[in-house]
Amino acid sequence: MKKIKLLIFIVAYNAEKTIQSVINRIPKKLSLIYDIEVLIIDDCSKDHTFKICKEILKSKKSYFKLNILYNSKNQGYGGNQKIGYHYSIKKKFDFVVLLHGDGQYAPEELPKLLNGLQNDKLDVVIGSRMIKKKNALKGGMPLYKLIGNIILTKIQNFFLNKNLAEFHSGYRIYSVKSLKSIPFHLNTNDFHFDTEILIQLFLINSKIKEISIPTFYGNEICHVNGMKYAFNIIKTTLIASLQNNVDLKFSKKYIKNNQIRKLYKNQIIDKLLVEAKKRN
Numbered sequence: 001m002k003k004i005k006l007l008i009f010i011v012a013y014n015a016e017k018t019i020q021s022v023i024n025r026i027p028k029k030l031s032l033i034y035d036i037e038v039l040i041i042d043d044c045s046k047d048h049t050f051k052i053c054k055e056i057l058k059s060k061k062s063y064f065k066l067n068i069l070y071n072s073k074n075q076g077y078g079g080n081q082k083i084g085y086h087y088s089i090k091k092k093f094d095f096v097v098l099l100h101g102d103g104q105y106a107p108e109e110l111p112k113l114l115n116g117l118q119n120d121k122l123d124v125v126i127g128s129r130m131i132k133k134k135n136a137l138k139g140g141m142p143l144y145k146l147i148g149n150i151i152l153t154k155i156q157n158f159f160l161n162k163n164l165a166e167f168h169s170g171y172r173i174y175s176v177k178s179l180k181s182i183p184f185h186l187n188t189n190d191f192h193f194d195t196e197i198l199i200q201l202f203l204i205n206s207k208i209k210e211i212s213i214p215t216f217y218g219n220e221i222c223h224v225n226g227m228k229y230a231f232n233i234i235k236t237t238l239i240a241s242l243q244n245n246v247d248l249k250f251s252k253k254y255i256k257n258n259q260i261r262k263l264y265k266n267q268i269i270d271k272l273l274v275e276a277k278k279r280n
Helices: 019-024 028-032 049-059 076-091 107-119 135-140 143-160 191-202 226-243 267-276
Strands: 004-012 035-040 064-069 096-102 124-128 172-175 208-212
Touching: 004 076, 004 124, 019 035, 019 124, 028 035, 028 107, 035 049, 035 076, 049 191, 049 208, 064 267, 076 096, 076 191, 076 267, 096 208, 107 208, 135 143, 143 226, 172 191, 172 208, 191 208, 191 226
Parallel strands: 004 035, 004 096, 035 064, 124 208
Antiparallel strands: 096 172, 124 172
């Protein structure tokens, strides 16, 4: 029986202290079910993230096939994701996991998230820290972030007529088929990319499920400007809501049943992917 092709895509920026641990913690038993490749895209880190990843690759200590790419210019959190999802489409993967190189999301939870994906025939699985909010605090989430997460999510649920526990988790699994059906290349390169891609998936009626995961806040450095992030989240949510409830056309990224070009033919992202492969 042919194995499902799974890309574990790790976005990395200044993750020299954590990246090896994240790779090592990916459960080996997943290889029994999936044909796995681990893709790390270093987003022009200022530390030794890329060097450490290349050393892991050369040492052949990784249990899984490992591919390391490097953006010569910082593309931002959203821009880095665009390249990884473009890669998943070009290489014809079935599913792609979004994992963070700073270790904030536990790789050990992958089997549980993947089981939900397969058993319920889902398009998207989100690892949510907010289904059990008390556990988020126990896991070290600062109180102001917890409150901010709750408030923003309530606003988004109201305007989008949804009932998610959290819009702001960066631990996700997407079917590549669903990614091919949305114009994610039009999205922001900033941190609210995660909200924009969810809204696009809502618009094509994707089947989305949240699964509870533990929260872990360690010594990682947060690169998010909280006030700017909140403003962008509310702004993009309002635009999407107005566009689709009042039939106003503000943005091509939020057109229902969008039939804009197939994403694997997008020349701008393809050029960035080619550039990311050049550093040795």
